[in-house]
Amino acid sequence: MKKASLKMFFFLTEIINHRVVDSRGEVVGKIRDLKAVLGELFPKVVSICIQKKSRGGPKNKKEIFEIGWDNVKTINQNIIKLKEDVGDDLKPLKTEKNHILLKDEILDKQVVDTFGAKVERVNDVHLLLAEGELRLVHVDIGIRGILRRLKWTGWVDGITNWLFAYQIRDKLISWKYIQPAAPDPQRKELKLNVTLRKLNEIHPSDLADIIEELDGQGRTAVFKSLDLQTAAETLEEVDPKLQISLIEEHTEDKASDILEEMAPDEAVDLLLSLPDEKKEKLFREMDKGKKERLMELLKFVEGTAGAIMTIEYLSINQSKTIKDALEKFKKTTDPLETTSYIYLTDDEEKLAGVLTLRHLIFNPPDTILSSIMKKELIKLSIEDDTNTIADAFKKYKFMALPVVDRNDRLKGIITLRDAVDAKFPEFED
């Protein structure tokens, strides 16, 4: 049973609390945890953490010591044997930023399954011993993991076999898709795993669900680990009550960066629910242009077109050509739903007509826009309430409608989706 010659799987809970014996056969203590290094797809265990057998000495019995993996001769479900005699001078356990304790930080804790985009609770940790190395390969999230720890597998299997000729199977997820959600206790940030699919690659709506599912600290840690754009998109999707607490966890400059990345109408909704001092602090950090646009939106009464509309839209002077319009279109990074129409204005910034993307593609580049634009427009006024807006969408079936002020100047647009959200707030959940 040399550890080098063996290839075997076992579960963390099968070895936890087993005795650790040194080369002379003397019991050193009990194994309490395993320490692994993050950085590879399947992290390598570098030391075993033990609690010393109390030899009458009353001082700090709970202290955990570590023994390097090099010193482990045999490890299996029954016993852990060491190569040498370790004596009394054991090193106290130390953890670095890239270290992870399998029992303390993974077992029974919440993790994010980045492949399935779900939060799971770990019932066991699956390890592989091969070529003298012990590696973390799977986490167990199934009922069988619970049964095993209750030591119930025997009779439950008996019953299910007898009744249904069926056995409950292990439900394992490969470690390469797992991101632990418990933050580093000292540094209060996520211990990032090298996953095949990064948190940032998960769709923002799924990320929002994940964040809602996690508990307080995990939630903050996961949110803080996201890049600006993903954080902004995710924030747009989460429950408004959570939005506030998430944004308040960030420093003002990071928070205002995220707000700048968000769709302006969403950012304004969030700003409106923040206390005044917080709002002011965030504005102070923001760049000027963005700040003025948001301030403008903030002025509108809740539930009116002005408050619902977004200021991300495409507009261009009607005397320009298709070529100019296409240039402008290329530069925009706004979402597609806000660019399904191109709005044309006259020299006084008044709304004059509308074009669709199709017009731009099927007409020669030097066409003057005013010659092909549609002049009969359905417009909303800044003061219109949600019912009027909903009625307009119901009647005219456009993807988006322009919003104008009293002087007929274009101020923003309302997309179908924003109109639905405003009319049926329960859809936003």
Next chain:
Amino acid sequence: MSKGFLKSRWKVFLIFLAVIGPGIITSNVDNDAGGIATYSIAGAHFGYSFLWSLIPITLVLIIIQEMSARMGVVSGKGLSDLIREKFGVKTTFYLLSALVLTNFGNTIAEFAGVASAMGIFGISTYLSMPLCSLLVWLLVVKGSYKSVEKVFLVACFFYITYIISGFIANPDWNLVGKSLLSPKFSFNPASISMLVGLVGTTIAPWMQFYLQSAIVEKNVKLKNYKYSQIDVITGSFVVNIVAFFIIVVCAATLFSQGIKINSASEAALALAPLAGKYCSYLFAFGLLNASLFAASILPLSTAYVVCEGMGWENGVNKKFSEAPQFYLLYSLLVFVGAGVILIPRLPLFYIMFLTQVLNGMLLPFVLIFILFLINDKRIMGKYTNKVWFNVIAWITAAVMLALSVILLYSIIF
């Protein structure tokens, strides 16, 4: 300056409104069918002589609930979550199994309360049970957390019926005041089991789980924790004020006439000739409200807590396909709990008895878990118990343990 002052006052009030709920709701569910029965019996059989016990009970309730609330705010995790993470799946599983069993018994007791209160208004059990269980189930499954909480807060308001009936009963307020402030206790078996009953019904294991989860769900921030404290303290006072009036009503009427009762509905019926029809109806309506209220919260909190601890998806805002265990457990508790009442010649007394035993056995364990968790620096940081608080809390736990042992002893022998 005064305008700024007013504005900041207003803001504090708004924050308070956003944070309140969990403590007040938990405490009021506490005055459930079993609670009302116990207080009624205490009043009818012992007159005003147990009124003083409400003062220490209020204090203990505040101490225990404050810890649950603090854990919820600081860790952002539910109690079963924390137990799972600190003590592992095995401990959690057995603890939760005991909780499910206990709460199932409690749920049956609530539906029994609904049935008997409906009976006073002349509605057959065979009609009231299906209707009420469906009502309870729909409220939670179809409502959102916010709307459910609003309904619950309104239900809290209806406890005022007991306060009104307290005044209708026209007690001797002088004597009431004296009894409240001068503790008297005679060490005979009947008094001891009454005291244990009073404590046991006011401080139940499920409350700690429910309260903490509700606070986590509210996402209360540390800086607003003081409002949660106010919430919890207010709740603890409200529950005991209601208890006070129930005891007063029964003492002023039933005790002075020497009428013995065994349940809350008997108390309501016995009130009619003594304090008038309206007092009796108010009492019965209070019982109905309390039982229905608790019948919706108990199964909900049980399902919630179990799924939380076992790592299954939960919450009323999830669809059935997303959280099957949650909905199954919840539905089973509601419908089986109500269905049991329909069984002819049901040995209801023995079910109550078993539930009480389980409640009593479980509570000390839950308290000990709470004390271990709240003193864990890794979970609570600098918000662990202060030394003096710990002393009080451990003494409280020890007293509860002793009372539970006495309760068990008195029930079994």
